[in-house]
Amino acid sequence: MEPAHRPRHGAPEPYDPYDGAGGWQPDPAESAYGPARTGFGDGRVPAYGEVIPQRPQDAYPAAPYPVDAYPSGSYSAGVAQPTGSAYREAHYRDGSYRDGPSGRDAYGGGRPGRNRTRALDRSKWHWLLFVPVVVALFPPLFNRIEPTLMGLPFYYWGQLAFALFTCVTIAFVHVATKPRRDG
Amino acid sequence: MVVPAQHSTEFWIFMATFVGIAVTGLLAARWRPAQNVHTLEEWGLGGRAFGNWVTFFLLSGDVFTAYTFVALPTLVFGLGGIGFGMTYFAIAFPMVFVLLARFWSVSHVHGFVTPAEFVRARFGSRSLAAGIAITGIVATMPYIALQLVAIEAVFTVMGLPRGLPLTIAFAVLALFTFVSGLRAPALISIVKDALVVWTVLTVLLIVFTRDGGWATVTKAADTRFNASPNPIDGLFLLPDNYLQYVTSAMGAAVALFLYPHTLTAALAAKNRSTLRRNLAVMPLYSLTLGILALAGLVAILDGVRPLDGDGNTVLPLWFDKAFPDWAAALAYSAIAVGAMVPAAIMSIAVANLFTRDVYRVYIKPDATPGQETRVSRIVSLGAKIGAVLVILLIDTQFAFDLQLIGGGFILQTLPAVAFGLYTAWFHRYALFAGLVAGLVTCLALLYDVPQLGGPDGRTVVREHFGGSAWPLSNLGIDTNASVYVGFIALAINLIVIVVGTPLLRALGVKDGTDKTDARDYYADEGDERVRRLTDLLDGESESEGHPSGQHSWSGRATY
Numbered sequence: 045m046e047p048a049h050r051p052r053h054g055a056p057e058p059y060d061p062y063d064g065a066g067g068w069q070p071d072p073a074e075s076a077y078g079p080a081r082t083g084f085g086d087g088r089v090p091a092y093g094e095v096i097p098q099r100p101q102d103a104y105p106a107a108p109y110p111v112d113a114y115p116s117g118s119y120s121a122g123v124a125q126p127t128g129s130a131y132r133e134a135h136y137r138d139g140s141y142r143d144g145p146s147g148r149d150a151y152g153g154g155r156p157g158r159n160r161t162r163a164l165d166r167s168k169w170h171w172l173l174f175v176p177v178v179v180a181l182f183p184p185l186f187n188r189i190e191p192t193l194m195g196l197p198f199y200y201w202g203q204l205a206f207a208l209f210t211c212v213t214i215a216f217v218h219v220a221t222k223p224r225r226d227g
Numbered sequence: 228m229v230v231p232a233q234h235s236t237e238f239w240i241f242m243a244t245f246v247g248i249a250v251t252g253l254l255a256a257r258w259r260p261a262q263n264v265h266t267l268e269e270w271g272l273g274g275r276a277f278g279n280w281v282t283f284f285l286l287s288g289d290v291f292t293a294y295t296f297v298a299l300p301t302l303v304f305g306l307g308g309i310g311f312g313m314t315y316f317a318i319a320f321p322m323v324f325v326l327l328a329r330f331w332s333v334s335h336v337h338g339f340v341t342p343a344e345f346v347r348a349r350f351g352s353r354s355l356a357a358g359i360a361i362t363g364i365v366a367t368m369p370y371i372a373l374q375l376v377a378i379e380a381v382f383t384v385m386g387l388p389r390g391l392p393l394t395i396a397f398a399v400l401a402l403f404t405f406v407s408g409l410r411a412p413a414l415i416s417i418v419k420d421a422l423v424v425w426t427v428l429t430v431l432l433i434v435f436t437r438d439g440g441w442a443t444v445t446k447a448a449d450t451r452f453n454a455s456p457n458p459i460d461g462l463f464l465l466p467d468n469y470l471q472y473v474t475s476a477m478g479a480a481v482a483l484f485l486y487p488h489t490l491t492a493a494l495a496a497k498n499r500s501t502l503r504r505n506l507a508v509m510p511l512y513s514l515t516l517g518i519l520a521l522a523g524l525v526a527i528l529d530g531v532r533p534l535d536g537d538g539n540t541v542l543p544l545w546f547d548k549a550f551p552d553w554a555a556a557l558a559y560s561a562i563a564v565g566a567m568v569p570a571a572i573m574s575i576a577v578a579n580l581f582t583r584d585v586y587r588v589y590i591k592p593d594a595t596p597g598q599e600t601r602v603s604r605i606v607s608l609g610a611k612i613g614a615v616l617v618i619l620l621i622d623t624q625f626a627f628d629l630q631l632i633g634g635g636f637i638l639q640t641l642p643a644v645a646f647g648l649y650t651a652w653f654h655r656y657a658l659f660a661g662l663v664a665g666l667v668t669c670l671a672l673l674y675d676v677p678q679l680g681g682p683d684g685r686t687v688v689r690e691h692f693g694g695s696a697w698p699l700s701n702l703g704i705d706t707n708a709s710v711y712v713g714f715i716a717l718a719i720n721l722i723v724i725v726v727g728t729p730l731l732r733a734l735g736v737k738d739g740t741d742k743t744d745a746r747d748y749y750a751d752e753g754d755e756r757v758r759r760l761t762d763l764l765d766g767e768s769e770s771e772g773h774p775s776g777q778h779s780w781s782g783r784a785t786y
Contacts, residue, residue, distance in 0.1 A: 173321035180314035181473055187308070187464045195442025196521075199463050203313035204517045210317045211510040214324050218507040222500065223751065 167221040176210040234385045237547075240556035241385070241563070245396070248418060248564055252403030252411040252571075259410075266596040270408035271340055271579045271603055273495045281413050282496045283505045285572070287512045288416030289492040290483060292370075293377035293566035296423075296519055300542040303523030304531070307452050308463045311520055312476055316513040319480035324506045326484050327493045329648045329748045331502050334494050336747040341576075342490050343584040346643045351739020352655035353588055358662050359640050360584035363487040364577050366637035369629035370486070371573045372614040374566035376539060376623055381559045383534055384543035390619055396563065397570075401611045404571045405604050409495055412571040419568050422561035426546075427515045429554050430522050444521075447528035467707040471696045474711035478638055482713075485637045485644055487576035488569065498752030525549070570611065578607035628692040632673055635695065635713035639665035639720050648748065651741040657727030665720030672697055672712045 179185060186202045193201040259276065268275055277285060302310025330345070339345045343363065347356035375393060382392050403411040434440060449462045459465070464472055483489055496502040519542065526545040534540040546558040582603045587594050594602070617626055643658050678693025679686065687693075696709040732738070 170325065173325065176317040177321055180317035180476065183314075183464050183469045183472055184466075186314075187469075189463070192442075195440050195445060197445055197462065199308060200311060200445075200517075200521060203311065204514055206317050207313060207510045207513045207517065210320055211508060214321055214507040214510065218324070218503050 169217050169220040172213055172217050176206065176213055179206070234547075234552075236552040237385055237556040237559060238387075240553055241559050244418075244422075244557070244560035245399075245563065248415055248567065249399045249403065251414050251418065252399070252567075253406055255403065255410040255414040256407040258407075258414060265600050267340055267579065267582060267599045267603055268338070270600045271575050272491065273409040273413055275335070275495060276497045277413060277495045277501075278497055279501055279504065281417075282492075282501055283508065284416040284420050285409075285413045285492045285495060285568075286489075286505055286509060288412060288419050288565070288568035289488055289572050290509070291423075291512060291516055291565070292374060292569040293562045293564075294370075294373040295516060296562060296565055297377045297380055297539045297542050298373075299516060299520040300523030300526065300545075301533075301538040303520045304526050304541045305523075305538060306457075306460045307448060307524075308461055309459060309465075309468050309472055310523070311517075312472070312479070313513060313517050313520075314473075315476040315479050316510050318476055319483045320506060320510045322480060323484050323489075324503060326645055326648060327490075327506060328499055328503050330490060330644075331493055331496060331499055332750040333648070333743055333747045335499075335752070336750045337743065340491075340494065341580045341583050342485070342487060342640070342644045343580060345743075346647060347584070347588075348742040349647045349651055350643065350653065350655040350658060351741065352659065355643065355655050355659045355662070356584050357588065358659055359643055360580040362636050362640055362662065362666065363485075363580050366633035367487055367573050367577050368610060368613060369617075369626050369633050370488075371570050371577075371610060372617050372626035373630055374570040374573075375614055375618045376626060377566045378563050379618065379623075380537065380539040381543050381562050383537065384540050384547055385559065393619065394615060396567075397611055397615050400567050400570060401574075401608050404574060404607055404611075408604075409491070409572065409575055412568045412575075413495070415564060415571075416568045419561065419564040422557055422564060423515055426558040426561045427518045429550060429558065430518055430525075433549050434521075434525060441521075444524050444528050448524045451527055470699075470708045470710055474714045475695065478634070478711045478713045478717075481641055481645070482634055482637045485640050487580055488573040491576040491579065492572055500751065570614075574607040574610040575603070577610045578603040578605075581606045631692060631695055632670060635669035635673060635716055636666055638713040638717050639669065641717060642721060642724055651743075652728065653724055654728040654731045654736070655739040656736060657724045657731055660727050661720040661722075661724035664723045665716045668719045669713060669716035672715060676712065 186206070187199055189197040189199070191198055259274070299310060299312070304310075330342070333339070333345060337345075337348060339348070341360065341363075343356040343360035346359050347353060350356075375397065378396055379389070379393055382389070434444065437443070445462060452460045452462055459468065493502055496505070522542060522545060526541050529545060529548055531541055531544050531548065534544060543559060543562065546555045550558060582599050586602050587599065591598065614626075617629075639662050642653060642661060646653070673695065674691050676693050676695065676697060677687045677691065678689040695712045697712045697715060698709045699706050
């Protein structure tokens with residue numbers, strides 16, 4: 045589903061959150077990575093800690109649109125953030141939605157079932173990956189003789205078995221978070 | 228060349244395998260040939276087209292190097308429990324599974340071949356990227372030399388002379404890497420894995436058919452460790468060694484992701500799912516390493532004495548003693564081939580780093596793909612010649628010292644390369660300062676660690692670069708525990724970055740431009756964002772494409 049105020053992908057005119065007022069415009073002749081830009085939407089570099097005022101249409105809801113729901117990084121969910129987020133906000137305003145001249149979202153946005161795959165490593169299943177890591181960080185757990193396996197102390201065979209366990213854990217997470225392709 | 232009399236069977240079987248490998252490597256260039264061979268992505272990444280099996284073989288050949296196969300049993304043989312570091316994989320693979328997938332995606336969208344290119348795009352700093360590239364090169368070069376050490380150990384046990392065989396082996400390696408690029412190690416790694424699995428099965432067979440099985444083995448080892456006055460050795464870990472054991476494992480696990488050759492092999496996978504699937508089953512492969520490490524304990528029982536005091540000969544010597552001749556020959560081949568695969572990938576990774584992050588940035592910005600490939604080929608050749616010269620002319624110990632330093636060095640690229648996959652918060656100059664601070668700390672601390680040895684393990688054998696364990700008592704804490712040096716350096720690195728970033732922003736120093744998009748980190752082959760590669764290749768939809776799609780295939784974005 046798409047929020048109403050988000051421009052539909054495939055709309056005839058390119059998405060322009062700045063009403064043509066100095067924002068970056070897609071230019072077919074220019075590579076997206078062409079001449080270096082400051083990267084800050086209206087050409088103004090905000091000081092650290094400064095919040096550039098938001099126009100209402102700039103504020104996307106953080107959910108349920110999954111593409112917007114990234115946790116961290118250079119680009120945060122679009123809602124204006126109260127303090128100290130100008131840096132990330134500015135990055136966000138750096139045409140993070142660089143729709144090409146075709147006006148299509150790079151992920152065929154809006155098509156049901158596709159966006160879901162975007163949040164691949166946001167899945168909660170990934171927390172499972174910490175289990176083998178944490179166990180491995182506590183040697184007292186496996187630094188012991190008993191139980192022995194065919195005469196081999198637990199310290200040795202346990203670590204080998206643990207490799208198997210790690211494998212099963214990762215494989216499970218992989219399967220649980222695999223993108224489901226339509227069709 | 229004189230065929231060693233008492234090892235003639237082993238010698239001829241070994242030679243036959245070796246010739247087979249050489250031919251395979253040279254013919255690899257014809258395997259799935261590309262339309263345009265003279266691009267770096269063809270030579271250096273095999274056209275980014277390896278599927279499930281090949282990716283598995285390539286990655287396993289890359290991560291589980293011959294040197295580890297030789298060095299780990301030696302460690303277990305010498306020190307017991309503390310050498311048996313299988314937990315390292317339990318830390319490494321879950322982490323790598325998540326990080327490499329992100330790295331693959333962003334690299335695929337932007338056509339990155341090296342981690343430093345990613346850093347340049349992410350933080351907008353050429354000098355930072357060059358710093359990362361040079362750190363990567365410095366860290367990887369000694370690793371290539373260590374693969375030579377592994378081959379040398381096999382040659383020593385077979386009774387071959389030192390110089391010529393090693394030179395021939397690496398000349399062959401250099402030749403097929405030059406011709407076939409990443410395709411050569413990819414094909415050869417299939418042979419390597421077959422040989423390794425065979426060797427491991429032989430080890431198990433031999434131990435299980437013996438009287439007493441593992442019980443006798445561990446008993447003999449325990450007796451020897453108890454008899455030795457060295458306080459570090461023992462069948463199990465001592466509580467004092469926990470911290471060192473854990474921090475080393477963590478350091479090595481993180482380094483596994485950061486080493487440029489791991490990233491090179493990962494980028495050669497054709498899509499994200501292929502990569503993830505293969506990383507998921509990769510821990511299985513560590514079983515082979517674990518069982519070979521246990522062979523170090525069996526070698527104690529069998530009374531193996533290292534040849535000429537070279538600890539690395541323990542495993543080959545035990546093969547010689549316990550295996551029938553023909554099986555020993557196959558095991559030797561496994562080590563030799565297992566050395567060639569990673570050495571080839573490492574030299575390619577070094578070459579790519581130089582070409583993409585030094586040559587094309589500072590020397591010839593308008594280099595054509597053909598020129599890039601030529602430079603890479605020559606540099607990969609140079610990397611191998613350098614490794615051979617270090618081993619033959621200077622000293623094997625020098626290679627070990629460099630490797631020790633390299634392991635700590637590569638860890639210092641963690642904030643830019645790994646954290647960079649999640650955030651662009653860091654200021655580029657803070658990252659650079661952190662990198663430099665980390666490298667300097669690492670070098671200074673390692674210089675201060677003396678090598679302890681002698682019968683009681685407390686005599687100073689060598690003043691400097693004696694190990695990577697930094698005693699916490701240096702801080703005035705009353706304890707016998709020690710920490711992995713790379714970790715302390717990384718902590719200082721991170722402190723500099725975290726303090727420096729807000730400071731630089733407050734001073735108004737300009738940030739670099741982040742040229743990646745959050746969606747790049749999730750992209751997969753089938754996605755529209757990446758699918759344009761294929762479109763562009765077919766010459767269809769240049770006008771229709773997303774602007775960022777235009778450079779993706781050629782990887783020729785002007786960063």
